Amino acid sequence: MEICPYLEETFKILGRSWNGLLINYLSRCDDRAAHFSDIKRDLKSITPRALSLKLGELAEWDLVEKKVITTTPLSIKYVLTDKGYALSQAMIPIEQWAQNNLELAEEVNSH
Template sequence: MEVCPYLEETFKILGRSWNGLLINYLSRTENYSAHFSDIKRDLKSITPRALSLKLTELSEWGLVEKKVISTTPLSIKYVLTAKGVALSEAMHPIEAWAQEHLELEGSNRSEA
């Protein structure tokens, strides 16, 4: 019996550092979009270089789009594509499972 190649490919995306968290983060923002500085501020552990690489990677998979807004100064937002939104919605049952079955160090279940 083989593993589903589609599931295997999906875990190649989600199994890489930060990818799942970035998709989840953008799915919780207004209009599924955020500026680089907002993402960096809220995901404190990621370095600017890693964040840049991950956003590029997610863009190459068609999950995130980089939008340049013609203002002075230029403004850049990262937006989940329809494909990215669909993946974030598919992650909701995993999040629910984790909240029910996993204990986070130093946290209380009622905080989640």
Template sequence: MEVCPYLEKTFKILGRSWNGLIINYLSRCTERSAHFSDMKRDLKTITPRALSLKLTELSEWGLVEKKIISKSPLNISYQLTDKGYALAEALVPIEDWAHDHLDLEEN
């Protein structure tokens, strides 16, 4: 029996550091978007370089888009695409399972 290649690719995306958390974070923001500085502040342990790389990676997969709001002063936001939001919605049952079955103090 083979593993579903679609599920395998999904876990390849979500299994990389920060990707699932960034998708979850953006899905909870107003209009599913946030500025880089907001994400850096709220995702406390991610480095600016890692955040930049992850946003680029998620953008290449079509899950996040970079939106230039104004050029002077430069104002950029990142937001989930419809595809990214659909993935965020698919993660809700996993989050529910985690609340019911995981203890954050273990391991």
């Protein structure tokens, strides 16, 4: 039996650290967009360097777009593309499965 090559490619994206969480995070933001500093604030354990690299990876897969807003001062937002949003919606059943079947450490549950 052969594994579906599309599923294999999808797990190459989601199997990398932070990618799934970043896609999920942006899907929950207003306008599916957030500033770098907001993402860093809310995903506390990611380093700024790792966040920058991951956003770049997701942009290469056309899942996230970097939008420069020409205001004073200049503003940059990271926006989930339609393709990225579709992937976030496909992850909802996985999230529901995890909520029903996985136990989290007490420390995580209390936050």
